[in-house]
Amino acid sequence: MSLSNKVVSDKHLANLMKREAERFRKHTPKSAEAFNRAQEVLLNGVPMPWMSDWGSPHPIFVNRAAGNRITDIDDNSYVDFCLGDTGAMFGHSPPATAAAVAEQVCKGITTMLPSEDAPWVGREFTRRFGLPCWQVAMTATEANRYVIRICRALTQRPKTLVFNECYHGSLDEALVHLDHGGQLALRCEFDSNPGLVRESVARVVEFNDPGALEAALSHEDVACILAEPVMTNCGMVLPEPGYHDQLRELATRYGTYLIIDETHTFSSGPGGYTAAHGLKPDFITLGKSIAGGIPVAVYGFTARIAERINASFGRRPVSDPMGIGGTLSANAFAINAIRATLTHVATEQAFEKMIAGANRMADGLEAAIQKHDLPWSVTRCGARAEMQFMPHAPKTGSEAKAAVYWDLIAYTHLYLANRGVLVTPFHNMMLVSPVTGDADIDLLVETWQNCMAELAAVDRRGS
Secondary structure (H helix, E strand, O other): OHHHHHHOOHHHHHHHHHHHHHHHHHHOOHHHHHHHHHOOHHHHHHOOHHHHHOOOOOOEEEEEEEEEEEEEOOOOEEEEEEHHHHHHOEEOOOHHHHHHHHHOOOOOOOOOOOOOOOHHHHHHHHHHHOEEEEEEEEHHHHHHHHHHHHHHHHHHOOEEEEEOOOOOOOOOOOOOEEOOOOEEEEEOOOOOOOOOHHOOEEEOOOOOOOOHHHHHHHHOEEEEEEOOOOOOOOOOEEOOOHHHHHHHHHHOOOOEEEEEOOOOOHHHOOOOOHHHOOOOOOOEOOOHHHOOOOOOEEEEOOOOHHHHHHHHHOOOOOOOOOOOOOOOOOOHHHHHHHHHHHHHOOHHHHHHHHHHHHHHHHHHHHHHHHHHHOEEEEEEEEOOOEEEEOOOOOOOOHHHHHHHOHHHHHHHHHHHHHEEEEOOOOEEEEEEEOOOOOOHHHHHHHOOOOOOOOHHHHHHOOO
């Protein structure tokens, strides 16, 4: 964290954090008790590690979630702008999705046979994203893994190129970083896996650096480029004008497949960032929100790739030798949930409302930053926005990471939670759903503004 971007001393921030932690404990005794009991049977008291990364003394244990509201077991209510880190982007348990899956669960969950919903889903993704051939996985991590395997099989190349500070799920190929000298880091501050020889599976470059991209591709050992169209893991890094055209051209020139991971950037519109900005990927991967929060993902690809798969491996043995597909993948329950969500929930009208709400939110946050003269900024992408603790949007993952101020993130998130507002842990992503009202957005902006006012007042007292 750049000292020039600090708005409060570490000592005073620690005092503020202590105050907020005491307030949190006072209002969440049942969650604290549940967390203590869970320590006996769950690693660090949670069933999944990220559930403990909210900056609070203990996690909030949820009783129910509906629309854009979460109620915890202490009966505290929160307006939710995290929305399952995009998994519940259209709101928790959308009524149309919930009704459809309630009916389907009594008709069968998984059979390893297709249902009539499956071709409908394929046609709808083709309509939205433009790629003609689709397959279904359980998670976006799986979808990325399967696509990488296909790319390696078709190119006979070993490596995947990713961007510094990216995130594409729990893929070894994507859990790599550049060290301070710009070299591939084998031992990282985060996501370290010393048992893996990283050079054998990955190349990593900075986003928005076409020169570095071409240099990495020139080795001609890269099977595929795996990219979010907007990096969303380290704050938010937007593409520079023309960068996606360069990405496409360089991938083609060096015989490398281009994978666009739309898992987060689906918030850009009904066809994601790809349709909104006219991208031309070879593959698209997409998960999290497409079934209203039910675990399922898809990956799509061009007709030429489909032809190459069948010509190279034949129609029957594709799944087995290439290690693609699990017994629960493409189950009728999940595909039914996709169909209901795409038909009734993730509509053009819903995206229009979400994006308008996100702009209202970002406008309000930018006005608050300006009012309190803080060295912060707001980055936008469709229905999501990111509060960046730096005066301008970052251009690379390294620049974004240098501005991360973990203690301030923890404090501001706890401040918001104590006043009934949740934003995404790990960073400052805020997402607007179709059921998020103007009053909810104004509450978020007002709460952030009050937090800023306190920090600015501390700063001007010379702490």
